[in-house]
Amino acid sequence: MQVNLRFFASLREALGAQRQLELPEGATVAQARQTLIDLGDPYASVLAADRAVRAALNQQVCEGGAILSHGDELAFFPPVTGG
Template sequence: MLIRLRFFASLREALGPEASLELPEGASVAQARDALIARGEPFAAALARGRAVRAALNQALCDESAALKAGDELAFFPPVTGG
């Protein structure tokens, strides 16, 4: 299945605004992140495990166990703090 990826804030600066990713049916957000990390640099550094990265699935915050469907939009962004 093909999903659309979007990146925001510092991740957008490192990875660009958009990309796409081919995954097996029923893959999770965690599997998508791992597949991107496996692409190597700059994805490996920007999305590395241990880095604080949030995800939104079809514009709704989600955790990494969320299941993906073909055509979904998955966004990654750093945590946001208020001031």
């Protein structure tokens, strides 16, 4: 299946605005992130497990266990603080 990736803020600067990713059926957000990390730099350093990165599936903030479907939009972004 294919999902559409979007990157925001500092991740966008390092990785570009968007790309598509081919994943097996039933893949999770965490598996998508790991697939990108496995591609090597710049993905490996920007999305490393020790980096604070949030995800949104079809514009809803989600956790790593969320299951992806063909055509989904998966966005990665740094945590945001406000005041």
